[in-house]
Amino acid sequence: GAGVSQSPRYKVAKRGQDVALRCDPISGHVSLFWYQQALGQGPEFLTYFQNEAQLDKSGLPSDRFFAERPEGSVSTLKIQRTQQEDSAVYLCASSLLGTGGLAVQETQYFGPGTRLLVL
Amino acid sequence: AQKITQTQPGMFVQEKEAVTLDCTYDTSDPSYGLFWYKQPSSGEMIFLIYQGSYDQQNATEGRYSLNFQKARKSANLVISASQLGDSAMYFCAMRETFTGGGADGLTFGKGTHLIIQP
DSSP: OOSOEEEOSEEEEOTTOOEEEEEEOOTTOOEEEEEEEOTTSOOEEEEEEETTEEEEOTTOOSTTEEEEOTTSSOEEEEESSOOGGGOEEEEEEEESSOSSGGGGGOOOEEOOOEEEEEO | OOSEEOOOSEEEEETTOOEEEOOEEOOOOSSEEEEEEEEOTTOOOEEEEEEETTOSSOOEETTEEEEEETTTTEEEEEESSOOGGGOEEEEEEEEEOOOSSSOOSOEEOOOEEEEEEO
């Protein structure tokens, strides 16, 4: 497919379980972003990759959250020892270019999200 | 302080009418980009329109236009001839130049829930 894909679309986890969320960006896109969207809120930035390098992880809420993109394409967001407050939609986005002066005009294309519910 | 403010939590509009969704922003960065996204109930964020801080003209994309007033720091989305399929959440977002030490992603507002009535 041409767009960003994410899997699974829905995930139910028991409190304390580890989860892994996958993102397949648009082919050839250099930049990849993860966002967390709580119910009724706008998305909030979690972390950013340029190719395989994680350049910004300032939005990760705790050290239980870990993201990787080892080959510069597919990315995985892992949440260890899930808590109820982790329940949210996790959105992945990609854009063609990396950081730099033109980055502000780069459109980010979003995937359908993974809806995580922690019981 | 909120970087992106959307003051209309919800709006009801009659089909075929024009609608304006408000967005104000706060930044000291001279170079930034403003984006509007649509999020239907399916959850996917759909890009609608972009406005750069240095753009001289207001952006337009089909039925969407952006009323950009830089001095007032506002970037309102105008949808002309609204359709039933326009019913969705609408988010205003900003990306500032990455100068190091700041978040590199988009900063979103809380959104406006638009409902188009027949």
